[in-house]
Amino acid sequence: MGEFDLIARYFTRTVRRSPLGVGDDCALLQPQPGMQLAVSTDLLLEGRHFLPTVDPRRLGHKALAVNLSDLAACGARPLAFTLALALPGIDEPWLAAFAEGMFALADVHDCELVGGDTTRGALAINITVFGEVPAGQALLRSGARAGDDVWVSGTLGDARLALDALLGTVSLPQAVLEAARLRLETPQPRVALGLALRGIATAAIDVSDGLLGDLVHVLERSGVGATLEAVRVLPLLAAAQALQVETSKALELVLAGGDDYELAFTAPAARRAEVEEAARQAGTPVTRIGRIDALRGLRVLDAQGRPLTQKFTGFDHFA
Amino acid sequence: MGEFDLIARYFTRTVRRSPLGVGDDCALLQPQPGMQLAVSTDLLLEGRHFLPTVDPRRLGHKALAVNLSDLAACGARPLAFTLALALPGIDEPWLAAFAEGMFALADVHDCELVGGDTTRGALAINITVFGEVPAGQALLRSGARAGDDVWVSGTLGDARLALDALLGTVSLPQAVLEAARLRLETPQPRVALGLALRGIATAAIDVSDGLLGDLVHVLERSGVGATLEAVRVLPLLAAAQALQVETSKALELVLAGGDDYELAFTAPAARRAEVEEAARQAGTPVTRIGRIDALRGLRVLDAQGRPLTQKFTGFDHFA
Numbered sequence: 001m002g003e004f005d006l007i008a009r010y011f012t013r014t015v016r017r018s019p020l021g022v023g024d025d026c027a028l029l030q031p032q033p034g035m036q037l038a039v040s041t042d043l044l045l046e047g048r049h050f051l052p053t054v055d056p057r058r059l060g061h062k063a064l065a066v067n068l069s070d071l072a073a074c075g076a077r078p079l080a081f082t083l084a085l086a087l088p089g090i091d092e093p094w095l096a097a098f099a100e101g102m103f104a105l106a107d108v109h110d111c112e113l114v115g116g117d118t119t120r121g122a123l124a125i126n127i128t129v130f131g132e133v134p135a136g137q138a139l140l141r142s143g144a145r146a147g148d149d150v151w152v153s154g155t156l157g158d159a160r161l162a163l164d165a166l167l168g169t170v171s172l173p174q175a176v177l178e179a180a181r182l183r184l185e186t187p188q189p190r191v192a193l194g195l196a197l198r199g200i201a202t203a204a205i206d207v208s209d210g211l212l213g214d215l216v217h218v219l220e221r222s223g224v225g226a227t228l229e230a231v232r233v234l235p236l237l238a239a240a241q242a243l244q245v246e247t248s249k250a251l252e253l254v255l256a257g258g259d260d261y262e263l264a265f266t267a268p269a270a271r272r273a274e275v276e277e278a279a280r281q282a283g284t285p286v287t288r289i290g291r292i293d294a295l296r297g298l299r300v301l302d303a304q305g306r307p308l309t310q311k312f313t314g315f316d317h318f319a
Numbered sequence: 320m321g322e323f324d325l326i327a328r329y330f331t332r333t334v335r336r337s338p339l340g341v342g343d344d345c346a347l348l349q350p351q352p353g354m355q356l357a358v359s360t361d362l363l364l365e366g367r368h369f370l371p372t373v374d375p376r377r378l379g380h381k382a383l384a385v386n387l388s389d390l391a392a393c394g395a396r397p398l399a400f401t402l403a404l405a406l407p408g409i410d411e412p413w414l415a416a417f418a419e420g421m422f423a424l425a426d427v428h429d430c431e432l433v434g435g436d437t438t439r440g441a442l443a444i445n446i447t448v449f450g451e452v453p454a455g456q457a458l459l460r461s462g463a464r465a466g467d468d469v470w471v472s473g474t475l476g477d478a479r480l481a482l483d484a485l486l487g488t489v490s491l492p493q494a495v496l497e498a499a500r501l502r503l504e505t506p507q508p509r510v511a512l513g514l515a516l517r518g519i520a521t522a523a524i525d526v527s528d529g530l531l532g533d534l535v536h537v538l539e540r541s542g543v544g545a546t547l548e549a550v551r552v553l554p555l556l557a558a559a560q561a562l563q564v565e566t567s568k569a570l571e572l573v574l575a576g577g578d579d580y581e582l583a584f585t586a587p588a589a590r591r592a593e594v595e596e597a598a599r600q601a602g603t604p605v606t607r608i609g610r611i612d613a614l615r616g617l618r619v620l621d622a623q624g625r626p627l628t629q630k631f632t633g634f635d636h637f638a
Binding site for chain 2: 019031033036135
């Protein structure tokens with residue numbers, strides 16, 4: 001099978017919305033009048049972003065999910081994506097499963113594949129995703145203001161716990177591992193929540209490198225600081241309920257684990273009810289974990305209100 | 320230096336046209352009313368698409384050029400691009416040169432970097448490029464009609480000749496090698512020609528895998544065939560003027576060499592003067608090399624009008 005057969009068999013579907021999909025020099029997109037196009041791109045490499053043992057169906061899901069998560073963080077509605085794929089060879093069962101996982105998630109979000117590139121090489125996946133958002137309504141990192149609440153969706157730290165277990169540095173009961181592994185391998189992008197938070201949230205980011213590290217980007221771009229409460233974030237480690245995890249380890253997982261693909265966002269304290277209503281509409285739980293301060297820096301307080309001295313290190317793709 | 324410093328130092332520039340550039344979860348693009356957005360993506364891997372010895376400045380140029388060439392083939396005006404980059408390590412002189420080559424070409428085409436991703440891994444470059452084209456005016460592969468002329472821009476085969484020389488399978492005089500190597504390493508995307516051909520050309524494609532192989536895509540999508548004349552394509556091998564290249568080898572280079580990044584296109588025979596005027600305006604020479612037939616298949620005739628029996632093989636990224 002050559003490059004063109006491979007594309008025809010696994011990666012060509014009739015486009016429903018875009019004027020032109022796979023098969024020409026370019027795809028064509030037609031944003032609605034008054035809309036801006038949100039664009040994000042993520043490069044996933046075997047060994048760095050996923051383990052060689054991952055189920056290809058889950059890998060197809062995740063490769064698209066991490067990109068949809070960026071659209072969610074901007075409050076953009078998914079439209080389309082391109083896929084650039086380097087493959088060490090043509091493994092048809094692998095390709096069929098990868099495509100199935102990717103398209104299943106694409107269909108959930110009505111996001112269509114419009115183009116791409118394939119080549120032989122070490123397994124690498126680069127998806128670029130396109131969404132639309134009314135001009136001026138995108139959720140940015142730069143809008144947090146002193147007095148805002150800090151919120152986060154869903155749960156945090158389980159993906160990293162699963163990774164640690166798969167790498168053999170921690171041992172987990174099978175049921176806990178399976179649950180955590182689903183968080184690692186099939187993250188659910190918070191697209192509905194991002195859309196519901198338009199006009200309510202003042203800033204948002206998706207949690208991919210670890211909550212603290214990602215939140216710092218919001219603080220820097222907004223010119224503010226933040227104070228989080230450990231007692232509010234600790235319960236976010238879902239697996240901790242079933243385990244005897246030390247507090248310091250649990251905090252590390254929750255605050256700096258990474259690969260969560262939840263949304264961290266800020267909103268005025270006066271709009272708590274609206275945030276909760278948006279979360280209810282989106283079917284996504286949210287937790288208020290702290291507040292934005294005028295004082296720069298990011299502080300985490302213990303139950304007695306004292307700053308934690310523990311150091312947390314987020315994921316750096318070059319560290 | 321971490322990932323964020325790297326992006327800040329080498330890949331962050333103020334956007335001039337896009338509402339939001341590098342540094343948030345998504346970039347934002349704002350196509351003009353009535354415009355469609357043309358999108359293309361190309362993944363370049365060391366060893367497969369470029370040699371490890373390539374000058375990083377030229378590599379930066381080429382990584383963007385091959386994408387702009389796809390926009391040219393659609394008649395789209397470049398707007399913006401994203402860059403996903405896997406690097407084996409942080410080599411600052413290399414990064415500075417790569418960025419310089421990439422941005423120099425970007426500036427020529429007023430195309431701005433709006434986002435991307437970086438990670439550590441075997442050198443891989445994935446650029447996704449965005450352009451705009453008035454709705455309904457994109458040049459597609461599907462519009463060729465029997466009786467149309469077949470045209471190609473510039474020269475063909477020199478890039479492949481340079482690659483063969485660099486791989487040691489042919490020997491070239493230094494001056495010839497240097498000229499051919501420029502074609503291989505710094506292709507000039509035919510953006511101005513693509514724009515000038517809007518409304519004149521019936522179909523277009525960029526020549527990346529070899530003229531015949533690429534032309535077959537046009538023929539298949541248009542439901543037609545074509546007949547080319549060897550005497551018209553042979554002079555397109557610029558280096559052949561300076562060399563004693565056998566005719567069969569020269570034909571192989573011109574018809575199936577690849578990496579040319581010229582435009583192959585079709586236009587009604589009645590519009591030859593308009594094609595030539597468009598080429599003059601764009602400052603890009605074009606050559607008429609054959610015609611589109613109702614009879615399917617692609618034939619190349621020798622000087623006596625007999626079909627060539629020589630087989631030509633284009634570049635397949637999985638072959």
